[in-house]
Amino acid sequence: MWVDSHCHLTYEETPENVAGVLERARAVGFGAFLSIGCRLDDIPLLEALAARYPDVFFSVGIHPHEAEETLSVTSLSSLRATLEEKISNPKVLGMGETGLDYYYDHSPRAVQQDVFRLQINLAKAHDLPLVIHTRDADDDTLAILKEEAGTGVKGVLHCFSGSRRLFEEGLDLGLYVSASGIVTFTKAADLRDIFKDVPLDRLLLETDAPYLAPTPHRGKRNESAFMIHTAKVIADLKEISLNELQDQTTKNFLTLFSKAAPYFT
Numbered sequence: 001m002w003v004d005s006h007c008h009l010t011y012e013e014t015p016e017n018v019a020g021v022l023e024r025a026r027a028v029g030f031g032a033f034l035s036i037g038c039r040l041d042d043i044p045l046l047e048a049l050a051a052r053y054p055d056v057f058f059s060v061g062i063h064p065h066e067a068e069e070t071l072s073v074t075s076l077s078s079l080r081a082t083l084e085e086k087i088s089n090p091k092v093l094g095m096g097e098t099g100l101d102y103y104y105d106h107s108p109r110a111v112q113q114d115v116f117r118l119q120i121n122l123a124k125a126h127d128l129p130l131v132i133h134t135r136d137a138d139d140d141t142l143a144i145l146k147e148e149a150g151t152g153v154k155g156v157l158h159c160f161s162g163s164r165r166l167f168e169e170g171l172d173l174g175l176y177v178s179a180s181g182i183v184t185f186t187k188a189a190d191l192r193d194i195f196k197d198v199p200l201d202r203l204l205l206e207t208d209a210p211y212l213a214p215t216p217h218r219g220k221r222n223e224s225a226f227m228i229h230t231a232k233v234i235a236d237l238k239e240i241s242l243n244e245l246q247d248q249t250t251k252n253f254l255t256l257f258s259k260a261a262p263y264f265t
């Protein structure tokens with residue numbers, strides 16, 4: 001089976017659209033979907049989707065874009081308590097998406113950092129992997145991960161499109177690296193070079209749907225079934241078959257997001 005390790009089913013406008021996305025993906029071999037939380041008010045719908053669909057899992061977390069708004073309605077300590085309560089759901093596989101985004105700076109950097117640190121701490125305390133979003137913030141992302149989690153950090157650099165240094169130091173920390181539709185874009189030659197060097201046992205695949213549709217669907221609304229186009233590019237780069245890539249990335253997913261493993265054995 002294929003796994004979409006990062007999608008946003010909560011951004012589908014109707015329940016029928018969610019059902020359609022899932023059906024079209026299952027028809028081409030998908031067996032699990034990790035729908036990612038970005039805000040506190042995503043959580044009720046994520047819980048409902050995971051309760052309704054056996055193959056839908058989710059994460060809870062505060063995206064760096066949402067850090068300021070979140071702390072305008074709740075304190076850091078009550079945020080911690082709320083997240084801590086939510087992760088007891090067996091279908092919560094990870095913490096995030098969390099991290100730093102200095103490209104958009106939608107939240108002040110100090111606030112992004114506070115909310116990131118809190119989630120690293122919580123993930124570590126509960127042995128959950130982090131789903132990390134980082135953009136134009138390599139230095140601070142690496143420094144904060146090292147300060148808060150040391151080398152024992154579990155997590156994935158989601159939708160990786162960063163520098164070779166971020167990639168190398170992320171691997172040294174033990175992180176996984178996830179490929180999105182960006183690797184299929186004509187201009188992404190440097191990124192494809194980096195993915196040639198990602199060890200097979202640290203590689204994940206994702207869509208980040210509804211964003212970032214791969215070529216030949218670029219510009220359209222993305223959905224899990226389109227991940228096959230990303231997979232083909234990665235399989236070519238790694239000089240392995242699609243079947244081998246599927247086996248390896250699914251195994252990696254179940255290793256990193258180990259709370260999912262009992263559902264598939």
Ligand SMILES: [Zn+2]
Binds near residue numbers: 008
């Ligand atoms: Zn995302």
